[in-house]
Amino acid sequence: MxxxxxxxxxxxxxxxxxxxxxxxxxxxxxxxxxxxxxxxxxxxxxxxxxxxxxxxxxxxxxxxxxxxxxxxxxxxxxxxxxxxxRPSVEFPDTGSMRGDMVELFRVTESALDSPMTMRIFALMVSEFAENSEFRDVYWRNFVEPRRQAFAEILERGKQRGELRGDADIDLLVDILAGSAMYQAIRPGTEPLTERMERIIDLIWTAL
Amino acid sequence: MxxxxxxxxxxxxxxxxxxxxxxxxxxxxxxxxxxxxxxxxxxxxxxxxxxxxxxxxxxxxxxxxxxxxxxxxxxxxxxxxxxxxRPSVEFPDTGSMRGDMVELFRVTESALDSPMTMRIFALMVSEFAENSEFRDVYWRNFVEPRRQAFAEILERGKQRGELRGDADIDLLVDILAGSAMYQAIRPGTEPLTERMERIIDLIWTAL
DNA sequence: ATATCAATACGCTACGTTCGGTATTGATAA
DNA sequence: TTATCAATACCGAACGTAGCGTATTGATAT
Known part of the structure; x- marks a missing residue:
């Protein structure tokens, strides 16, 4: 390896x-x-x-x-x-930031449910421990595109005034992506989309 | 497997x-x-x-x-x-919720840096894809105790009035744990503790 | 008390199988 | 002529199994 x-x-x-x-x-x-x-x-x-x-x-x-x-x-x-x-990532544009987020998660959910995506994720994690360059390929191909989509949505929200101008987008992306990954790993809870909606709403009371 | x-x-x-x-x-x-x-x-x-x-x-x-x-x-x-x-998890008690959180992350950081923890994490993720009962052992021994510590801290904060009474603790734990895991996987950023402090502060403006 | 028995664990050696990776060979395409 | 292709054999590492003789225990018979 x-x-x-x-x-x-x-x-x-x-x-x-x-x-x-x-x-x-x-x-x-x-x-x-x-x-x-x-x-x-x-x-x-x-x-x-x-x-x-x-x-x-x-x-x-x-x-x-x-x-x-x-x-x-x-x-x-x-x-x-x-x-x-590389699965292509769609950049949704529903008009509202919350709508975009929910839509992006909805689209991502099927990917997170597929065994292949989970296997790639597992490879990425295990290769991280070994410090291999492997990890970079997967990160670039599977994680970064989705981070981009997140960031894009947040940026648009900022320009529309839905998000505070001084919000740290990179940090927000970390929180959202981290929560999504965690939900994918976490055993037996409610459907991913529903839970992510609640997470979005919770964070957005702090916008 | x-x-x-x-x-x-x-x-x-x-x-x-x-x-x-x-x-x-x-x-x-x-x-x-x-x-x-x-x-x-x-x-x-x-x-x-x-x-x-x-x-x-x-x-x-x-x-x-x-x-x-x-x-x-x-x-x-x-x-x-x-x-x-099973590594024992300490339940910090610094007096303030934010202090407890930071302390818990600080203690956890060394664990996340050890190759053994990462390997167990990788095993857990990969076994998740295979749907083995393996995953449950690791989840119970390594993740659940830390979730408990998180929940304890939040519960204390609630009683002190630092956290709104209707806050969904389980959801908050998901966000915090997910962010921490993500930071552990994410390649090359600032030190985990610092970044987690910023995440805590961001979320806590929405308490 | 003491010898015996049945059951099981132990160490040892050897084996069959799978699989990653290499080497060889003859044929074939450019 | 030169590199690729397919086929096959091969090597070594590792998982897991089987059989042998020995050691340790509880129960039982004398």
Whole structure:
């Protein structure tokens, strides 16, 4: 799990510009696609630990060596596969800040319920303990976009006068994102959206 | 990783009442102790993944079979070892609610910085995705006590009149605990305690 | 009291299996 | 000619199991 990026380690840049090609047979783009697709599927199905390189190779219809030609190890492969799967985040605009917040949480809820998102989250947390660069990929792809959406909503609210001009947006985002993550982890409570609505209302009495 | 408790699976209840003992040689309490100690040490040192049963047995000075006589698999052993390691949580009482909160966070910060706590946290999150009963052990031992401390502080504040009587304590605890966890995960910011102070102050303008 | 018995734990060694990762080989595409 | 591909064998680490002989205990028979 303590792995460097992997892109640097392999001579052929599969996803590269494609213009300057060295000698010899080029990598198969079809294999690239099949590998990443199979890896992502299996990761979503069984999680990181139970994902085996043999299974990925089998599902992709590719030999195991073909995997290792592209990625130095399992960690790098999974990182690349999940990296590609960035879910797009919508920036809601309902007119009111509270409405935007609720809508954003509503949209996020399904993501937090999906096993794949939780698995990525788990990977991020566990890799944090190991201080790997892994964490940065996940943070950038999965957390930062949602933080951006939060910040955007708050900024608009500020301009509309719904939020005090001196409010620390970064701090507010921390509180909101932290509460959302916590609700996702916390066992057995009321539905996420409802609870988050109450959290929003509580914080907003202090706006 | 999908494992039932383990206590039920093995006939001898090592930690049982000790009064009614059937025939046969009893389990060695020294071995019990050595096993759990070695497992906890190794878990803190190398994490769950890299922890091997062979290493535990070697460090405990015990045969591998002795491990499997007690615990059905690695997951159960680690669960038992970490279960025993409940860190005690102090309930601060500085006189003011804000002071109590800050003090509690200050004490908690060192725990959040230790690799073992982070590893347990990671295990909890990843096991949540797998829906294992594992998660409940960790939640009960590591999260719930701190939630209790939070709730206690807030309750005292309520009685002192520092907090509105109709404040939803459970919800407040969620926000505070969630923010703290988030800060622990979030890469590279200011020191946890300082940031938590600001979060407390922000929320408390809405008391 | 003492020997025996049944039951269980213990350490040891070995084994079967899975899986990550490497090496080799012959064929194939550019 | 040169690198990729698939197939296969291989190595080593690790989980978990099985069998052996031995040690320790409670119950029982003499």
């Amino acid at each position: 303590n792995r460097s990026n992997g892109e640097e380690l392999h001579p052929r840049d599969t996803a590269g510009d494609g213009i300057s090609r060295g000698p010899g047979r080029p990598r198969s783009a079809a294999a690239d696609e099949a590998i990443l697709g199979a890896a992502l599927e299996l990761f979503a199905e069984v999680g990181y630990q139970a994902l085996s390189m043999e299974a990925v190779a089998a599902r992709a219809g590719v030999a195991k060596t073909t995997l290792y030609r592209r990625y130095p190890d399992k960690a790098a492969l999974v990182a690349a596969a999940t990296d590609r799967a | 999908n494992r039932s408790n383990g206590e039920e699976l093995h006939p001898r209840d090592t930690a049982g009442d000790g009064i009614s003992r059937g025939p046969g040689r009893p389990r060695s309490a020294a071995a019990d102790e050595a096993i759990l100690g070695a497992a906890l040490e190794l878990f803190a040192e190398v994490g769950y993944q890299a922890l091997s049963m062979e290493a535990v047995a070697a460090r405990a000075g015990v045969a591998k079979t002795t491990l499997y006589r007690r615990y059905p698999d690695k997951a159960a052993l680690v669960a038992a070892a970490t279960d025993r390691a």
